[in-house]
Amino acid sequence: MPELPEVETTRRGIAPWVAGFEINEVIIRHHRLRIPVPEGLAELLAGERIGEIERRAKYLLLPVAGGHLLWHLGMSGSLRLVEIGTEPRKHDHIDLVMSSGLVLRYHDPRRFGLVDFLKGDPFSDRRLAALGPEPLDDGFSGDHLYERSRGKRVAVKNFIMDNATVVGVGNIYAAEALFMAGIDPRVEAGLVERERYQRLAAAIKQVLAASIEQGGTTLRDFVSGRGEPGYFVQRLNVYGRGGEPCRVCGHELRSMTIGQRASVFCPHCQH
Template sequence: MPELPEVETTRRGIAPLVEGQEVTEVIVRQPRLRTPVPGELAEWLVGHRFGELSRRAKYLLLPIAEGHLLWHLGMSGSLRLVPLGTPPRTHDHVDVVLGNGQILRYHDPRRFGFVDFVSGDPYADIRLSRLGPEPLSSAFTGEYFFTRSRCRRVAIKPFLMDNANVVGVGNIYASEALFMAGIDPRRPAGEVTREECDRLVTSASTVLAAAIEQGGTTLRDFVGGDGKPGYFAQRLNVYGRGGEPCRECGHEITSLVLGQRASCFCPYCQH
């Protein structure tokens, strides 16, 4: 599933050829995504130019004068640029044709993503207004995370993955951040100390920044905006490594289900 680094990698990949470009055509081959593609999408976009692309959590925001195109990649979606005339593949559901001869093409085998249009302030939209801080922003601090976690009995890993607390720290990066911070993912969030919260915030930011720098994490369905896979997977310490030796201590990585998600951790390095 594309997580925050994959979405940020996509934004950086497509921005140079999308920003400032006029939309000349919109082609919707499959409108039945997680939410239906608005029937007026072409009417809203054609003839308008995109401004500076941005990201909030796992949402991509593509602005025009009248509002923002809001795009979510779902479980298996990808956005890439292809030259005009490139034949669509199976699961290529939406094309936004640009004046520079490029097509912004949305591919989504599972159809769990969506594209929508939001007029006015996009951050007032209910999908964005209730989100926590960005993990690479100055608002995400050890003090903030410690205060928010007090008296919470939920395990620290699902607490870290809750977008109301901080956005974009999905299963892969939560696992890696907790390993780097030396914290057992099963511990109640309210029992994690202030010092540990400081370490965890630093670790989460470090892991996410490294993943973005390397183009995201290679998963079966993910490619960046240039059609190339990410390369962060080769640096994973615990995620997907259940039963393998820990890279730090050599003991076996434990795998279990936590908060309905597969979780891997080292019981010797993480306490």
């Protein structure tokens, strides 16, 4: 599933060929994504110029004169740039033919992604209004986690994976950040002290920023259209390593299900 770093890399990868350019034509080959592609979208967008592309959580926002195109990649979606005239492959559902001379092409085998059109302030849309802070913004801090967690009995891992707490902390990033901060993922969120949340917030920023940085090395692939954007996770310390030795202390990493998600941690380093 595309996580926040992949979505941010997509934004950076497509922007030079999309932002500031006009949409010459919209080709919709498949209307039934997670929600139906809005009626009349092709006519609405044709001739419009796209402004600076924004990202909020895992949503991309493409501003045009009458509103914003809201795009979510779902479970298996990807946006790439291809040369005009490039034959569509199976599951290439939508093309925006840009005046830059490239086509922004949406590919989504499972069709859990969505494209919608928002009039007015996009951040008042219910899908965006309920979201917590961006993890890499200054508004996200250990103090935020501490204050929001008081009285919460949910496991700290589930607490940080909740989009209302902070956006974009998927299972991989939660596991890695908790290991880096030395916090047992099972501990009740409301029992974690302020200074430990400060370590955790710093660790979340670090794993996500490293992942985005790594994604930057694949940006040229957005223009060449080769392959799919991969996962940009740096060397993993715990995720997917259950039963293997901890890289820090050598103890066996433990694997268990927490809040219905597979979780790996070091019982020796994390408490």
